[in-house]
Amino acid sequence: MPTPDAPEASPVPTSARRQSLVWHRTDLRLEDNAAVQEAAAHPNPRACGVVCLPTEPSSQLLPGIPRIGPRRMRFVLESVAALRTAWEARGSTLLVVRGRPEQMVPELAARLGVDRVVTAPCRAHDEVGEDERVAEGLRAVHVELVRRDETTLLAPEDLPFSLDALPRVFSDFRRAVEKALVLRSPTRAPAVFSPPDGALELAETWATPSLEELGLADPLDDPRSSFPFRGGRAEGLARLRCWLWDEDALARYKETRDGLAGTSFSSKLSPWLACGALSPREVVAEVRRYEAERVANESTYWLFFELLWRDYFHFWVRRWGARAFAGHGVLGRTSCGAQDGATFERWRRGETGEPFVDAGMRELAATGYLSNRLRQNVASWLARTAHVDWRWGAAWFESQLVDYDVGPNWGNWQYVAGVGNDPRNRTFDVRAQADRYDPDGAYRRLWGGA
Ligand SMILES: Cc1cc2nc3c(=O)[nH]c(=O)nc-3n(C[C@H](O)[C@H](O)[C@H](O)COP(=O)(O)OP(=O)(O)OC[C@H]3O[C@@H](n4cnc5c(N)ncnc54)[C@H](O)[C@@H]3O)c2cc1C
Known part of the structure; x- marks a missing residue:
């Protein structure tokens, strides 16, 4: 894939315009995405998205083993392709680049002349370092990095304790957050975005690569798999609909969740949640609707309970920094x-x-x-x-x-x-x-x- 020429950095008078680059990471969706909402918070929002695919695929602990194996990479690429279609449907685009974010994001921001980059940060140790390097690169081209938390069901600011005081045991965390529960409703995707100047032309250079272009072989699909699904938001929504409404499987989840094989014993929503094609708030909103229209029982509560486990570990990895690894x-x-x-x-x-x-x-x-x-x-x-x-x-x-x-x-x-x-x-x-x-x-x- 060709590399665009290095941009020339020039100071941007921030009052002159409001153009944003949304740097997507584990938030591959436009709906219920505070970073996207932030980019849209303007009478005539000009914005496009960017995703940086990794170029150093080898695991640090296991040399020779790719950090993202072909199955996950395929799922991510499918989700990225769907996100690009979603940006295009709103009149703008998604740039899918390969390279280090600290190099690519400032380069693209300067090239497009945006005055800010908005991102939903992953707050694990390595990613915090990456964020700081990107912010530094952006400062050099006079662009602001705006962060909007997006990965959890509970907003960090709604927690009844500071992150430093995160309970050491999950049960204590659960009891505390349930006592002071604040559940925000999912937000809709903005209807329209005008692209920043030059974004559509750049997007032609930066298309979603194939697995082969990333040096990975297309994985075989095993007919025994409990996860025969594909990436992309529409697939995730279809899975949510099918498991809840068509199969009524949520009503029995507490009894089936220790199953070992098959598609129905658990929700299988984790891959879409992990890459952010679906948000946990969207899942819980649908569970609440199911409870109102079909049945509310221990099983329907248990899915919420498991999503609290997910939140716990998301806050845990922030709380403990390098010690989490x-x-x-x-x-x-x-x-x-x-x-x-x-x-x-x-x-x-x-x-x-x-x-x-x-x-x-x-x-x-x-x-x-x-x-x-x-x-x-x-x-x-x-x-x-x-x-x-x-x-x-x-x-x-x-x-x-x-x-x-x-x-x-x-x-x-x-x-x-x-x-x-x-x-x-x-x-x-x-x-x-x-x-x-x-x-x-x-x-x-x-x-x-x-
Ligand atoms: C050693 C180990 C490693 C794991 N690695 C991951 C991982 O990389 N990514 C991941 O999403 N889950 C991980 N889990 C947690 C759990 O096994 C998976 O979330 C679950 O099996 C995914 O299937 P499901 O979506 O059908 O889950 P369901 O049973 O339907 O649960 C619904 C959702 O709740 C969340 N959840 C459920 N159990 C847990 C848990 N124990 N911890 C955190 N969240 C949970 C997930 O988001 C899941 O999609 C790991 C568990 C263990 C023991």
């Missing part, structure tokens, strides 16, 4: 485990000899999805039974999961590995778990781990 974890309680490459290889290939674990690891590699029950078991086996460095497991999940989300992934890994926020500090007995959740061995047979 540190071997000794946020509590510094135990060792992070040994860097035992041979055991790790057997684990990731599904060749440990433990059938339940092997079935899970094969499913993950073949589909990019794994039920919560299996995620807990395979993670516990690696970190607590085989005593391998849990961060390698988290990095493998990061590469493989179609729904990888920084807070939920690293937070759950710390929790299961016993270095995070599990007050019970348990080890899973994977054989007892297999007997309980896969009593007839159907799941193990499905994935050839028996």
Whole structure:
């Protein structure tokens, strides 16, 4: 893909216009997006979007393994393509660039002559550093970086405690936020945007690349997958509609959620939530409508409860900064485990000899999805039974999961590995778990781990 010429930086008289570049990250939607609303807050808003696709795809912890594997990258590209169509339908466009945000965002901002970049920041440690570098690059071209929080169900400013005082245990967090619950309604997408001058021409240079152009092979679709869905907002909305209204599966969710295989036992909304094609507020608004029109019971509450877990880990990763990724974890309680490459290889290939674990690891590699029950078991086996460095497991999940989300992934890994926020500090007995959740061995047979 050609690289546009480097722009010339010139001071911009900010009173002269109000043009915005919306830098999308894990908010691949126009609806219920405070950054997009901010860009539209003008009588004649001129704005376009930008997405920076990564150019350094290798995992830091697992050299040679892509940080974003082909399944997630395909899902992201599909979501980006849908977002571009949504921008175009409103008269503007989305630039899909490859390169470091700290280089690309200031370059494009200067080239388009926008006076501000608006973004919904991901507040995990690396991304905070990235934000600072982008803000610095923007200052050099006299452009402001405006941040609007967007990833959680609960707005950070509505929490009944400061982030520093985030409860160490989820139950305390849940009780506190439920007592003082503020649930904001989702917002609509702006109807029209005029593009900044030159944006439409630039967009022709910066089209959504294919997987092949990113150096990744198109993954095979496995007919056994519990996640046979594709990326893009319309697909996410269709899934939400189908699971709630057509299948009525929400009404039974509390009983089915420990299922292992199939599309219905859980919502499967995580990949759209992780890339932001859907917002948690939109999901909860639909759950509330379902409760009003069909049934409100423990199951309908439980989906809300799980979304609070998601929020907890999003706030957790902000609260703990670099310690969310540190071997000794946020509590510094135990060792992070040994860097035992041979055991790790057997684990990731599904060749440990433990059938339940092997079935899970094969499913993950073949589909990019794994039920919560299996995620807990395979993670516990690696970190607590085989005593391998849990961060390698988290990095493998990061590469493989179609729904990888920084807070939920690293937070759950710390929790299961016993270095995070599990007050019970348990080890899973994977054989007892297999007997309980896969009593007839159907799941193990499905994935050839028996
Ligand atoms: C080791 C490990 C790693 C994980 N990594 C991720 C990850 O990278 N991304 C991710 O979204 N989830 C992760 N989870 C949490 C959970 O397994 C998935 O969110 C869930 O399986 C996704 O399927 P679903 O959408 O059908 O979930 P449902 O059961 O339908 O739940 C609804 C939503 O609630 C949220 N949720 C549910 N359980 C959890 C949880 N334990 N923690 C945080 N949020 C939750 C998700 O957004 C999910 O989409 C991980 C769990 C473990 C044990």
